[in-house]
Amino acid sequence: xxxxxxxxxxxxxxxxxxxxxxxxxxxxxxxxxxxxxxxxxxxxxxxxxxxxxxxxxxxxxxxxxxxxxxxxxxxxxxxxxxxxxxxxxxxxxxxxxxxxxxxxxxxxxxxxxxxxxxxxxxxxxxxxxxxxxxxxxxxxxxxxxxxxxxxxxxxxxxxxxxxxxxxxxxxxxxxxxxxxxxxxxxxxxxxxxxxxxxxxxxxxxxxxxxxxxxxxxxxxxxxxxxxxxxxxxxxxxxxxxxxxxxxxxxxxxxxxxxxxxxxxxxxxxxxxxxxxxxxxxxxxxxxxxxxxxxxxxxxxxxxxxxxxxxxxxxxxxxxxxxxxxxxxxxxxxxxxxxxxxxxxxxxxxxxxxxxxxxxxxxxxxxxxxxx
Amino acid sequence: xxxxxxxxxxxxxxxxxxxxxxxxxxxxxxxxxxxxxxxxxxxxxxxxxxxxxxxxxxxxxxxxxxxxxxxxxxxxxxxxxxxxxxxxxxxxxxxxxxxxxxxxxxxxxxxxxxxxxxxxxxxxxxxxxxxxxxxxxxxxxxxxxxxxxxxxxxxxxxxxxxxxxxxxxxxxxxxxxxxxxxxxxxxxxxxxxxxxxxxxxxxxxxxxxxxxx
Numbered sequence: 371x372x373x374x375x376x377x378x379x380x381x382x383x384x385x386x387x388x389x390x391x392x393x394x395x396x397x398x399x400x401x402x403x404x405x406x407x408x409x410x411x412x413x414x415x416x417x418x419x420x421x422x423x424x425x426x427x428x429x430x431x432x433x434x435x436x437x438x439x440x441x442x443x444x445x446x447x448x449x450x451x452x453x454x455x456x457x458x459x460x461x462x463x464x465x466x467x468x469x470x471x472x473x474x475x476x477x478x479x480x481x482x483x484x485x486x487x488x489x490x491x492x493x494x495x496x497x498x499x500x501x502x503x504x505x506x507x508x509x510x511x512x513x514x515x516x517x518x519x520x521x522x523x524x525x526x527x528x529x530x531x532x533x534x535x536x537x538x539x540x541x542x543x544x545x546x547x548x549x550x551x552x553x554x555x556x557x558x559x560x561x562x563x564x565x566x567x568x569x570x571x572x573x574x575x576x577x578x579x580x581x582x583x584x585x586x587x588x589x590x591x592x593x594x595x596x597x598x599x600x601x602x603x604x605x606x607x608x609x610x611x612x613x614x615x616x617x618x619x620x621x622x623x624x625x626x627x628x629x630x631x632x633x634x635x636x637x638x639x640x641x642x643x644x645x646x647x648x649x650x651x652x653x654x655x656x657x658x659x660x661x662x663x664x665x666x667x668x669x670x671x672x673x674x675x676x677x678x679x680x681x682x683x684x685x686x687x688x689x690x691x692x693x694x695x696x697x698x699x700x701x702x703x704x705x706x707x708x709x710x711x712x713x714x715x716x717x718x719x720x721x722x723x724x725x726x727x728x729x730x731x732x733x734x735x736x737x738x739x740x741x
Numbered sequence: 742x743x744x745x746x747x748x749x750x751x752x753x754x755x756x757x758x759x760x761x762x763x764x765x766x767x768x769x770x771x772x773x774x775x776x777x778x779x780x781x782x783x784x785x786x787x788x789x790x791x792x793x794x795x796x797x798x799x800x801x802x803x804x805x806x807x808x809x810x811x812x813x814x815x816x817x818x819x820x821x822x823x824x825x826x827x828x829x830x831x832x833x834x835x836x837x838x839x840x841x842x843x844x845x846x847x848x849x850x851x852x853x854x855x856x857x858x859x860x861x862x863x864x865x866x867x868x869x870x871x872x873x874x875x876x877x878x879x880x881x882x883x884x885x886x887x888x889x890x891x892x893x894x895x896x897x898x899x900x901x902x903x904x905x906x907x908x909x910x911x912x913x914x915x916x917x918x919x920x921x922x923x924x925x926x927x928x929x930x931x932x933x934x935x936x937x938x939x940x941x942x943x944x945x946x947x948x949x950x951x952x953x954x
Contacts, residue, residue, distance in 0.1 A: 523952075523953060524953060555941065555942065558942070558944050593944075633804075640809060641805070
């Protein structure tokens with residue numbers, strides 16, 4: 371099982387000091403946080419993509435390329451890449467390039483984005499969000515798998531005899547996750563392709579995400595990729611850890627109360643009761659995170675949101691040290707009783723091995739389907 | 742539809758004081774509806790939702806995007822009902838913000854087809870067209886079926902002037918309740934659309950819809 375962090379990349383005032391980092395400071399902090407993730411033994415760093423203040427990560431592959439050059443093992447990902455408003459041709463090129471530069475340490479999570487004006491800024495219509503996600507991804511999927519593509523669709527100019535360069539590393543495209551917080555169509559899309567499905571699992575009670583993941587697992591099996599238990603599921607989470615539970619609550623409360631997303635709303639106590647947020651001791655974080663398996667089944671990737679709401683860099687780095695310790699325990703706990711038939715999250719190496727095995731005519735427990 | 746099942750009547754009151762004229766009107770309307778259905782041997786279960794008790798949860802839902810358990814229960818009560826009585830005090834020429842916010846946090850297709858009786862209270866009868874200018878369009882947008890008689894109770898309606906032309910609150914309550922009872926008999930369940938994640942469109946169909954001709 372993979373563990374990592376995902377970041378929104380917000381520039382937010384620290385409510386306890388009234389100081390706000392500059393964009394430059396925040397960008398450098400994001401990189402420092404990514405490097406720290408590798409240092410404390412995490413597997414994945416994922417960045418969001420935004421095109422409006424107060425967010426800085428508008429150019430994820432630029433940042434991830436820089437992080438790739440300064441890390442050895444870390445898998446670089448996104449949370450999410452806007453499949454609706456980006457040109458799928460450019461996504462195909464950018465992430466193939468990143469694959470080569472990082473030695474295959476890259477996957478990508480597709481999302482639609484939820485900021486209304488971004489669509490018109492990029493010449494699109496938010497009411498076409500789902501059709502855009504479906505058509506653009508169908509094209510991206512082909513660009514990574516077919517050397518020469520002839521294509522025509524509803525939203526983009528047609529392609530005749532187009533080759534996306536560079537070709538994916540070792541001829542194997544990056545693994546794709548599809549993120550959604552409410553749309554069954556996206557769970558269906560992920561299932562159809564045999565891709566991963568990621569539920570951000572942050573803002574709302576778990577039963578909301580259970581419905582989407584159940585649907586994804588059922589449809590994954592329906593499309594012949596494996597059993598429902600073998601579907602590739604990722605979950606978000608959000609924690610603040612101190613050795614002493616009360617200290618964690620006391621320190622995190624002003625950040626919670628003023629957080630851009632849910633601040634000035636429910637109390638910290640109500641929110642931790644009703645959603646996956648955990649603020650407390652390492653043991654409390656371990657216990658709460660382990661309940662995710664009971665709710666969603668054995669899964670492949672757990673990402674935590676650690677650096678938002680104005681938390682200063684020093685605190686975030688400190689939190690990552692604590693998270694590293696917590697994850698060591700979680701790895702052992704999650705491995706226990708995990709059925710051997712439940713696969714790990716695909717990596718470049720495993721995808722290459724699977725491709726080679728299939729080419730050699732060897733049966734593997736996971737079949738790739740070419741739609 | 743099982744004729745033996747009691748009909749469920751949800752009553753939403755946005756009154757703020759205790760006791761409140763809004764709740765008083767809501768109770769009168771509910772009681773009149775229950776009695777009319779009882780005359781035809783239809784049992785009615787009345788469930789009252791007091792929005793005052795949910796005010797903080799409603800505000801939190803606006804901020805956080807999900808309902809705390811008591812609000813989730815109230816929303817379920819309203820969306821699952823066979824009929825709805827919704828009564829608000831008049832604030833600044835319209836329904837109260839709390840009343841509107843409650844309906845704002847309900848999915849906008851969750852009340853489709855539901856029989857609704859709208860009521861309002863105020864200090865003076867001069868505001869009575871709020872029912873026609875504010876509440877009726879709101880419930881029309883939600884694709885509910887609003888009964889023709891909406892009931893407004895001004896302060897003076899709780900007493901009486903002795904003038905038979907204006908002492909009409911009891912008559913209006915009975916008429917409106919009769920209209921609601923009739924609809925609830927005809928369309929139990931309110932034919933509301935229940936959210937069903939099973940209705941996902943198969944992916945091939947989603948792709949096919951995008952193929953250029």
